[in-house]
Amino acid sequence: MKIQEINKLAVLYQRLSKGMIDHDKYTYYAITHHSTAIEGSTLTEKQAVNLLEYGQTAGSKPIEHHFMVLDYFNALEFTLKAAKEEKPITITLFKDIAAKVKTNTGEIVNTIIGTYNTLKVISSWKCTSRKPDFPDYKKVPEMVKKLCDSINTEIKTAKTFEDRCNWLLRSISILLVFILLEMVMDGLHAFDELYPGTL
Secondary structure (H helix, E strand, O other): OOHHHHHHHHHHHHHHHOOOOOHHHHHHHHHHHHHHHHOOOOOOHHHHHHHHHHOOOOOOOOHHHHHHHHHHHHHHHHHHHHHHOOOOOOHHHHHHHHHHHOOOOOOEEEEOOEEEEOOOOEEOOOOOOOOOOOOOHHHHHHHHHHHHHHHHHHHHHOOOHHHHHHHHHHHHHHHHHHHHHHHHHHHHHHHHHHOOOOO
């Protein structure tokens, strides 16, 4: 199917279903559930929806998992509001979003290569590995600034539906980079707990 046909079908679907289904709300709830489930939340999709829609907790599930869902949903709303207001992508915005995700679940994490605070998103890492697979922590701020500049430039040039689809694919690849970074941090934390002082 060609991109133009997809665009026509999307417009037709939006027109015919207007007022019938709150697609945005369903999508936000689904994104919140799936994203927090990946991070370890044991709430089912129905339990996550009940929490967000009615404030009902799941009695058999840990309170931290409820906080994960609430924090993620609030961070998602904050991010979407920033997008609607066309705020530029900045390091501060990234930090604000990350801090909102960890509002009630942030913690101090000690790893073999340093300590960081998941709530404040302030890194004090120093690479001690003989063969680092990632840049020195001092280079990260400039690299993130370049990423922000690149995103802001691409957003301004996305005019057509096809441009927006291409931008969506690029956004997904950026998201995957951040997921990979978090997995690396989680992995280092777990490895350090299992084998302290090994590396």
